[in-house]
Amino acid sequence: MTAPHVLEARDVIAGYAPDLPILHGVSVHVDAGEVVSIIGPNGSGKSTLVKAIAGLVRVSAGNVRLDGRDITGVAAHKLAAEGVGYVPQTGNVFATLTVRENLVIGGAPLAKAAALDRIEEICTIYPILEERMHDKAGSLSGGQRQILAVARALLTKPRLMLLDEPTASLSPMAAGELFDAVRTLAEGGAAVLMVEQNVKAALRMSDRGHVLAEGRNRIEGPAADLLADEGIGEIFLGFRRDAAWKEGAG
Amino acid sequence: MILQHIADGILSGAIVALGAIGLSFTMKMLRFANFSHSELLTWGAYSALVFLAFFSSFGGFFDQTIGPFSFGADLLLAMLCACIATSIIALLLHRFVFERLSRMAGHMTMVFASFGVALTLRHLVVLIWGSDPIYYSRELQFAILLPGNVRVMPDQVFLLGLTVVVVIALHLFMSRSRTGIAMRGVAESPDLARASGVNVDRIITWVWAIGASGAAIGGVLYGMTVQLRPELGFSLILPLFAAAILGGTGSLYGAVLGGLIVGLSENLSVMVIPTTYKPAVPFLLILAILYFRPEGIFGERSR
Numbered sequence: 001m002t003a004p005h006v007l008e009a010r011d012v013i014a015g016y017a018p019d020l021p022i023l024h025g026v027s028v029h030v031d032a033g034e035v036v037s038i039i040g041p042n043g044s045g046k047s048t049l050v051k052a053i054a055g056l057v058r059v060s061a062g063n064v065r066l067d068g069r070d071i072t073g074v075a076a077h078k079l080a081a082e083g084v085g086y087v088p089q090t091g092n093v094f095a096t097l098t099v100r101e102n103l104v105i106g107g108a109p110l111a112k113a114a115a116l117d118r119i120e121e122i123c124t125i126y127p128i129l130e131e132r133m134h135d136k137a138g139s140l141s142g143g144q145r146q147i148l149a150v151a152r153a154l155l156t157k158p159r160l161m162l163l164d165e166p167t168a169s170l171s172p173m174a175a176g177e178l179f180d181a182v183r184t185l186a187e188g189g190a191a192v193l194m195v196e197q198n199v200k201a202a203l204r205m206s207d208r209g210h211v212l213a214e215g216r217n218r219i220e221g222p223a224a225d226l227l228a229d230e231g232i233g234e235i236f237l238g239f240r241r242d243a244a245w246k247e248g249a250g
Numbered sequence: 251m252i253l254q255h256i257a258d259g260i261l262s263g264a265i266v267a268l269g270a271i272g273l274s275f276t277m278k279m280l281r282f283a284n285f286s287h288s289e290l291l292t293w294g295a296y297s298a299l300v301f302l303a304f305f306s307s308f309g310g311f312f313d314q315t316i317g318p319f320s321f322g323a324d325l326l327l328a329m330l331c332a333c334i335a336t337s338i339i340a341l342l343l344h345r346f347v348f349e350r351l352s353r354m355a356g357h358m359t360m361v362f363a364s365f366g367v368a369l370t371l372r373h374l375v376v377l378i379w380g381s382d383p384i385y386y387s388r389e390l391q392f393a394i395l396l397p398g399n400v401r402v403m404p405d406q407v408f409l410l411g412l413t414v415v416v417v418i419a420l421h422l423f424m425s426r427s428r429t430g431i432a433m434r435g436v437a438e439s440p441d442l443a444r445a446s447g448v449n450v451d452r453i454i455t456w457v458w459a460i461g462a463s464g465a466a467i468g469g470v471l472y473g474m475t476v477q478l479r480p481e482l483g484f485s486l487i488l489p490l491f492a493a494a495i496l497g498g499t500g501s502l503y504g505a506v507l508g509g510l511i512v513g514l515s516e517n518l519s520v521m522v523i524p525t526t527y528k529p530a531v532p533f534l535l536i537l538a539i540l541y542f543r544p545e546g547i548f549g550e551r552s553r
Contacts, residue, residue: 076445080447088445094438097435106447108449115428156447
């Protein structure tokens, strides 16, 4: 018998209003050590999918499993304690709180002593957080905020990390560093599900990819195959069959 | 003369601040203006009356006044019990009215419901205790003469001292404890707090309990230094909102500063306008702050 996927979302129907689903039966799975990218045009339901998995959007049909256990409808704070880390697209830090207070909140599911030990460990991985420990998170640069958001999600040593456009508004260098951190996270055994607008960069560092359109799965497969498929750019992502897309595949 | 007005302003501002803390947090976290919050001051003050009668019945140590004050240990214990009783009332209102409405209806419905709750709470007080003014104690007190010919009653000094203690305790709670930090996180972004592992429902329970306890203490202090009457909370509704909006919703320091500004403005205004117009001062403050700085003094500007 094969081991269950770390994450398996099957036929998920979800949305913000009961009669107005954004997702119409989306399925996705992620295994340990794997990075899976969700790509698609604006409004395709990428962020909604991640929020539904994180327990922030109600799933009206279908199910979500974590290591084979049904977690559909489980409250978000319980999922965080179960090992689901989530970094939202916008407003991903508590801007009015200090860096330390942000990390303390991330350690909410842990016992107090364990949380403080873990904050120390995290600061050795990201020394910038130690330097800015008592500064307001709102005073950090975009890249530093993303590091703080990822660090806060890492406090509970998540088995599944959900990243919603982690490189949005980052400089190319900061985005590259963040992708390296994501790769390192996966190499450490975590399953990573990432929504990205920077399609080519995301697919280059992912193992597999899913293309969503209008709240439905359209194409899925190894990231390298998706990168090589010129049709994806044209049909779903609005790219023309130009040199830039081909260049991205190389 | 002006120093006396400043002293009176600080004293009335302290009561407003205690009431505004809870209002400010519920406005920020539950995203609605709770017009019934001021009635929690009334219920805090009147429920203390019940516990006061209970503890006074023991006589002896409980019944003796402390130093120059008009009250004894019985009123302090009654105040503590009133905090618990008012917290239970607030949590019942949350559980059976506001939480249900937040799921089933919009925030505007919750605002209107809070008007209904306020009326019900106020008239229940009249039904149970009557509409005549009541005093915790009829002990005569002599004013203390301070430099500048300022006169304050010993009970008013206690009021100010207790307010400072409550604010320091809340400051330590909000900045040092994990629950307090989580509370500030929920005030800023409930969803991010949830996704970070914070049990937001538990935090909201804390917010109601802290807000109701602050209101109960404010109500008892008002009753101690003025008198108990069913309109106690209703008369403070505008000052409470002015303080919460002025300081910035969700900010402890904002509510305290807002309360002091409201208290001082009201009391200093009588030097330039007839006393009849004093209740209009908080209303003018609300208009001014909404016009010039809608997010309040300590509030974050929305982007």
